[in-house]
Amino acid sequence: MTVSTFPITIVRSSRRRTVAIHIKLNGEVTVLAPNGVREQQILDVVHQKNKWVMRHLDRINQRKGRGLLTHLIPGGWFYFRGKEITIVRGETDDGLFVTPSQFSISCQGDLVLKIREALFKEAQSIILPRVQELARQFQMVPQRTRLSTAKHAWGSCSGKGVVSIHWALVMAPPVVLDDVIIHELCHLVHPNHSDRFWNLLKGYTATEPDSKAWLKMNHHELNWAV
Ligand SMILES: [Zn+2]
Known part of the structure; x- marks a missing residue:
């Protein structure tokens, strides 16, 4: 499923109370949601957080370009x-x-x-x-x-x-x-x-x-x- 410009995976759980967005280091965006919440509601939350997600995805891409901790050098x-x-x-x-x-x-x-x-x-x-x-x-x-x-x-x-x-x-x-x-x-x-x-x-x-x-x-x- 695609919302805005990034794909998301929805993971439902009976133990969750709120909708939360997790971004993995590889840029995968997972939305954790309680069992009863409608999909549209989940998408609304993602939409509200769109800017925040984009910022983090940008950062991941930058980091991929720079390499992990190779930046602890002169000029880094x-x-x-x-x-x-x-x-x-x-x-x-x-x-x-x-x-x-x-x-x-x-x-x-x-x-x-x-x-x-x-x-x-x-x-x-x-x-x-x-x-x-x-x-x-x-x-x-x-x-x-x-x-x-x-x-x-x-x-x-x-x-x-x-x-x-x-x-x-x-x-x-x-x-x-x-x-x-x-x-x-x-x-x-x-x-x-x-x-x-x-x-x-x-x-x-x-x-x-x-x-x-x-x-x-x-x-x-x-x-x-x-
Ligand atoms: Zn604690």
């Missing part, structure tokens, strides 16, 4: 706060790779490692203060907050109230970082994914599904450093 780029930072060779003789604003990375040794170190430093000064700020704003009180280096989770909230946020999220757009933090802070109130949890979360942020989708789409742009 990496993500910081959701923006592509260009890696350019500096004017100086000591071989610095100077990028806009705060990044100034020596090319002595492993460049990828150097970029990772620089990003980790940024993460330390950005992420934990942001967790505290949002916790204050929503009147949540974590026992402790920490930067995570976990392999398989962007965030977690322990039974003891320790909120962990992955440092590599410093590469994601600020709204994506915020949504992961808000998700984990809401677990301080509901340590599960019950309806009450999702209702609380929705009261604090409307962008969580988009943030999740961004992470799904771009995880390899962050994972190289994990």
Whole structure:
């Protein structure tokens, strides 16, 4: 079936409550829908999200052209706060790779490692203060907050109230970082994914599904450093 300019596959499930669009890294667009929803309703949702889907498909095509992570080289780029930072060779003789604003990375040794170190430093000064700020704003009180280096989770909230946020999220757009933090802070109130949890979360942020989708789409742009 074709809607607009891209083909979609509809997958129905009795466990789903809402219609969601997933875009795989190969550009396949799947629409997940609850059993009872009429096809026209599903197509309407896809139509509303048309721009969003197109943007992601464009990105996939660009990435195919550039190749996966072959961009971590002089002249290439990496993500910081959701923006592509260009890696350019500096004017100086000591071989610095100077990028806009705060990044100034020596090319002595492993460049990828150097970029990772620089990003980790940024993460330390950005992420934990942001967790505290949002916790204050929503009147949540974590026992402790920490930067995570976990392999398989962007965030977690322990039974003891320790909120962990992955440092590599410093590469994601600020709204994506915020949504992961808000998700984990809401677990301080509901340590599960019950309806009450999702209702609380929705009261604090409307962008969580988009943030999740961004992470799904771009995880390899962050994972190289994990
Ligand atoms: Zn959760």
